[in-house]
Amino acid sequence: MVYDAIIVGARCAGSSLALLLARKGYRVLLLDKASFPSDTLSSHFIHPRGLVYLQHWGVLDTLLATGCPPVHGISLDTGRFTLSSTVLPLENINFGLAPRRYILDTLLAQKAVEAGAELREAFRVQDVTRNGTHITGIKGRTTTGTPVTEKARLVIGADGLHSLIARAVEAPTYHRYPALTCIYYAYWSGMKTGSTALYSRPQCVFLSFPTHDGLALISVTWPRRHFPKVRASIESHFLEALALAPAFAACVHQGKQEQRFMGTGNTANFFRKPYGPGWALLGDAAYHKDPLLGHGIADAFADAERLAQAIESSYTGQQPLEEALAEYEQQRNREALPLYELTIQLATLNLTPEIQQVQEALQGNPEATQLFFAVLEGTIPAATFFAPEHIQALLTGTQTKLSRPEVVS
Ligand SMILES: Cc1cc2nc3c(=O)[nH]c(=O)nc-3n(C[C@H](O)[C@H](O)[C@H](O)COP(=O)(O)OP(=O)(O)OC[C@H]3O[C@@H](n4cnc5c(N)ncnc54)[C@H](O)[C@@H]3O)c2cc1C
Structure with a gap:
């Protein structure tokens, strides 16, 4: 059979799109090499602009019911003074939320399945199939090594920064900036924190926020050039950074680190052309930026919403697919560029x-x-x-x- 859409990658971008398309009645095949619940390399703060999508999709209450604490307050310690505030409400949402990815992504995949999408986990996509330059489907393997080929009207890469689909179709990139920062994070218990606390110091920024299970995520961001030395001795550099805020460092020392450090120096910044004949991209596969401001998840939701609308407008005969997808790209760029430019500016870690x-x-x-x-x-x-x-x-x-x-x- 020919699916209306095959979506490669079943996390915040792919599962959200699958859920939206399946709810519109389309035949959707959702594939991921991971098996859920599955964690991933990502801190996971979602600002109100991202939560608004979950609310519209009827997923926010279920997520809150998993015990993820709403975060109403935010502070910035500049080293000379501290600014504090409550979160500016958007619609009726006056908090941020930092759900663990193995909970958020699993919930979204479940919702997509409930809506009628077919989910295949532990399935690695290895290539696309073509008719001339037109992408017609995917080839992949199950965990047992069985080769599988599937066909679709549209093959969609929601497969992250290193997107196989983007590479297979040679999607052009633009607005490129090199990686400016590197980041490491870990989880602590015993930290009495109910809000987001940001600390800005010369040569680093660090923060903490509460997440599931009474844990706090603490991350430190350094300029990218520090990556080799930080990676060689993560803990000592991490604690050295936190010591620049002695009261915060004392709280951290009273708590207990519950998981090993995770991090990356691959914080490259670029947009990809997100469509072509028979294919489309969304989420990190389509637009990747430094995680400093924590907008990747909300941007993935925004892409899912925009792409679902574009596909529907074409599949219902309102406009040709290419025209609908061109509008998807233009709208994405219009809405994403201002925050992208701010991110690039702040990721230099040099405040003007x-x-x-x-x-x-x-x-x-x-x-x-x-x-x-x-x-x-x-x-x-x-x-x-x-x-x-x-x-x-x-x-x-x-x-x-x-x-x-x-x-x-
Ligand atoms: C250190 C760090 C901190 C971050 N902090 C935040 C934050 O606080 N807030 C925020 O909003 N964003 C944050 N981000 C960004 C956020 O993680 C991403 O924007 C988001 O995960 C993008 O989601 P996605 O669904 O597009 O891709 P991903 O989450 O990368 O998911 C891609 C999926 O595709 C699957 N896949 C890949 N290749 C294949 C294949 N060949 N076959 C089958 N499946 C495949 C993978 O298994 C994976 O499940 C952070 C990122 C990093 C690295």
Whole structure:
């Protein structure tokens, strides 16, 4: 049989798309070489802009019921002063959430199956099949080594940064920046933390937030050039960084590290052309950026929503597939670029004098502080917050409160 869509990769991008397409009644085959529940290399904070999708899809309440604590507060310790705020609500969501990936991804895959998608786990896709330049399906193997070929109207790569589908179709990349940071993280018990705590120091940024099972995730980000020496002695560099915030380091020492360090220096930044004849890409396979601001999961959800709409508009005869997918790319770029550029800027870990000045001026101004954090959360465009008239008002104190700009829809 010919599926309407074969989706390679069943985590936050692939399972979300499978769930949306299956709910629209399409025949979807969802493949992953992993077996769920399965963890992956990723910290996992989701800002309200990502949670809004889960709410629309009817998944947020189930996720909350797994015992993942909502995170209402955020602080930034600059080394000279600390800014604190509550999360700016988006729709009715006034918290972030940091579900473990083996819980989030499993839940999304289950929801896709409930909606009618066919999920094959422990299935490794090895190549695509073609008719000329048109992609017509996939070839792969089960764990027992049985070769399998499947056909689809559209083969979709949701297979992450090293996407086999993107390589097979030679998807062009653009807006490229080299990796700017490296990051390591681990989980601690015994940390009394209910909010996101960020620490900005010269040459590193570190943070903690609560997740499932009473654990806190703690991560440290360094400039990419430090990767060889950090990797050679992760624990000592990690603790050396935390010691730059002595009170926080003392809390960490009172807690207990529960899992080994995980990390990467592969934080390359690029967009891929996300479609071609018979194929499409979404999630990290289509657009990868430094994880510093924690937007990869929300971006995967946004891609799933946009791509599902594009596919439906073509399959229902409203527009040719190529035109619908071209719009998918344009919309993705329009919506993703501002946050991408902010990420690149902040991932240099060198705060511009302008941002330092703004942070100074935020002290004692809770409303503006909340809006500043909302820029990092992706709820308010940086261009709106950093508009000259807003910054002028903030720096001169001529207007103690910034007007509340329109939030990103
Ligand atoms: C260190 C780190 C910290 C991060 N922190 C955050 C954060 O706090 N918040 C946030 O929002 N984002 C964060 N991110 C980014 C986030 O992890 C990614 O954006 C997100 O995982 C992308 O999801 P995806 O579904 O596109 O791809 P992935 O999660 O990479 O899933 C790809 C899936 O494809 C499967 N696959 C690959 N190849 C094949 C094949 N040939 N055959 C079958 N299956 C295949 C894999 O098994 C995998 O399950 C972080 C990333 C890193 C590395």
